[in-house]
Amino acid sequence: MAAVLLIGSVMKFAIALFSAAHAPSSRRALLFAQAALAGGHEIVRLFFYQDGVHNADSGVVIPQDEADLPRQWRAFVSDNRLDGVVCIAAALRRGVLNEEEAQRYQRSAISVEAPWALSGLGQLHDAIQDADRLICFGGA
Amino acid sequence: MPKSLLLISRQAPWSGPGAREALDIVLAGGAFDLPIGLLFLDDGVFQLLAGQNAKAVQQKDLSANLHALPMFGVEALFVCADSAAQRGVDTEVLALDELKVLSAQDITALIDRYDQVITL
């Protein structure tokens, strides 16, 4: 069966996150992503959509005794040189802007910086086409 | 051969961004000529009611986006019979033409036919 042949092969994952940093599913997504890399697999792209854009918000301040998901995501993407894309339409709607968009819309807060890139849903579709598996995290 | 994607839309039209943002994924996929299917399940069937008036609650009218689907090459449109029945939605009189009405078994087979699925 095809499934038997796949185990042991390197799989390409596209991981999409739909919930904000404080949601348990955000942490779950990060742990899954870490396990995927540790298992020798590839992550073709991380795509943040809906409230998931908040994980890329550098303005989020987490108390010291709590898990800082935005910081952990940033480190994970940087350390592993992954492609971390934030949906621009979802981000704008939620006040998560990079320098270019902040200037365009004359907003004072710049909350998206490297390694995150703002881009369109085409990047999600592109990742789905490229990957062997799409896995979404969100909701609760 | 491009991979096919099934979007299962479960939210009522204005319960939050879910319905709108699910449609955006579908439209983007259609714009890129990808094989996309859209299934309305659970409260998602409420998106299909005729005679809605989004302006009354200052919300976006999604029916324009829904009607644009065939123009974007998205013609694989489905609605769950059980979800509609439970919610008193008559599948004969829906806002979208060319909607295939599916039983639970049909939906199992539908999910199987697609390469990827997103349930929003």
Next chain:
Amino acid sequence: MSTLHVLSHSPFGDNRLTSCLRVLGKQDALLLCGDATYALQAGTVPFELLRGSGVNLFILAEDLQARGLHLPNWVEAVDYPAFVELSIRHDKVNTWL
């Protein structure tokens, strides 16, 4: 073809579990994580529903432990590496967001 379905919402006052079970195929599997693990609270409707369903059922171990839930012998607990393997073993993953 088989699908790994993933649920993370509490089954009480939410219809994701019942909708999922309606469309689950015989080859499919179901992973409970987050508050969906409360479905394994003994003596509840979701518990009885799952027990009688014959579904290939998995639970994320950390969520079981966090909630002090008991693991029935008809459910398999998985860690993250096993979660990754499950996502590979099935042809696709359907998370009920």
